Amino acid sequence: MSKSLQAIRGMNDILPEQTPLWRYFESTVARLLDNYGYKQIRMPIVEFTELFKRSIGEVTDIVEKEMYTFEDRNGDSLTLRPEGTAACVRAVLEHGITGGGQTQKLWYIGPMFRHERPQKGRYRQFHQIGCEVFNLDGPDIDAELIVLTWRLWGQLGIRDAVKLELNSLGTSESRGRYREALVEYLSAHLDKLDEDSQRRLKTNPLRVLDTKNADTQAVLVDAPKMADYLDDESRTHFEGLKARLDAAGIPYVINPKLVRGLDYYSKTVFEWVTDKLGAQGTVCAGGRYDGLVEQMGGKPTTGVGFAMGIERLILLLETLEQIPEEISRQVDVYLCAFGEAAELAGLALSEQLRDQLPSLRLQVNAGAGSFKSQFKKADKSGALYALILGDDELAQQVVSVKPLRGQGEQQSIAFDALAAHLATCIVQG
Template structure:
């Protein structure tokens, strides 16, 4: 027998019972970003490979080991995007969105692709929401990005379970001086470093600071500190960011070894981390990348942004039991009709209700069936109410409204006041709010 067709390992289906939570999360984020004046941009999933080599850095793990790269029929090297910032910068440059110092505050969402070992919270196809701003150089916009994520955590009910870590990487010039001092130190204890850190000593030494190996971390206790190499402007910028977070009441800790995994970061870097997801503790991260636009061939443009992993945040909501109760039901009202004439009337009434109550989730029974079978489907749908239309109701131009989740009595309601009756009762249940 042929092998059953299945999804690619690490690329998962999101099933109908899961999508309500995804839609709730995505809408919560979109509404929040709208409220802060950010506009959505949508970029292609596939880009020229050179884009990521030039932006992320050829000696990063992503470019060296994790990208899905292939040659198309024209012989061009193409890559499924491993992250969104490079694509967003490319789009901003291509369409001159930041020309003449024009400020842009953008956001995007969609799938990213990295060939990693799949595990809980880390997949080969994963989804991110990213936010990027251009032509804003001060710490005020850095603070705004962090404050709006803090507001998001409070909206989702998870603020007590995340921690903000901050650091400043300084400018590329100060980082070059620091890099030389760090390499000199690491070469002095090279044989004691773990294998990954040894590989990075010359190619990407700052990533050694982020090593998860406890022996390497112990060696780094006496390593040069990046904060000692920051110039006055970087120190002022970082102090301004901290002052604004203090004013907004956002708690944070300074992590001097936080460097992020991409070469393009400078000045501010930050991560929101949690202890609720095991090894995959970072749920949102970002920072400033003032040199990236110029590095990619454009004019020097200050920029800062972040990305959050949707799968990890969904998993966190599930782990903490922070799923709104309304998401557990498919519909608010289930319409049961018995007999041909009642089915025709139910169809007409249902469309009238949809006109008068646009937010109502109303399902009309399909496939006929006995009273018992229709009620079984109504209950399974999770609906709060069942509408019943049979010969008696048809004759009196009424509908029986039966509560399915409480012990309240069934009521007979005239057709012309049915929408008002549902509005009053469903608003009480927060279904139409």
């Protein structure tokens, strides 16, 4: 017997009972970003591999171990995007929309791909919403990105479950001085470092700071601190960011070990973390990358942004039971029609209702069926009301409106009064 077909490990189907929550989350974020003046951009899922090597860094875990890379028929090396910032930078450079110092406030949504060990909250195909801002170099825009995420957590009802962590990585020059001091210190304690940290010490020493190994963490207690190596510009920028967060009433903690996993960050880095999801605690992260555009061949252009993991935030909403009641119900009204004449009248009536009540979620029974079978389908749909249309109703030009969730008694409503009745008991109520 042939092996049954199934999804690739770590790449999951999002089933119909799950999609209402996804749509609610995505629409909430989209509406918020619209309100803050951000414009959506859509980039391809596949890019030339060189894009990610140049931007993310060839010695990062993502490029070394996690990318889905292949050669196409032309012999070009292509990669499924592992993150969105590099692709967004490529797009704004290619189309020249940041030229001449033009400010751009952009956002995107879509799947990303990394060959990681799948576990709860971590997948090989995962979805992100990201924001990128170009040609604004002050701490005010860093603060705005954090403020709008804080507002989002409030709208979703999860503020009490997340915590903001901040750090500054300084400029490339100050970070270089710090890297030298860190390498010198860690090299003197090489025998106490775990194997992964020993490897990172030679390739990407700042990544040692976010190790989970207890022995290495103990070594880092007395390691040099990034804050002691910050240049005046970065220190002033960081103080300006903190002052704005204080003014907005947003709590935060300084995490000197927060470095992010990508090479392109400078100055501000931040993460929103939670302790409600076990090991997968980061739900949104980002920072400033003022040298990335120039590194990718453009003119000097400042940049700052973030990405949030949709799967983890959906899981957090489910864990905290912050799911609005209305999104669990996909149908407001279910129309049952008995007999061909009633079916024809029901079709016309349902389209009139959709014209009059655009937000009404109305499902019309298909496939005919007995009174009992249609009512069973109406109840299974989750609708609040069943509309009943048969020969008796047609003769009187009325519809029987039957509550399915205990909202009162069955009523007969005239055709021309039905929309107003439903507006009162469903759309407005």
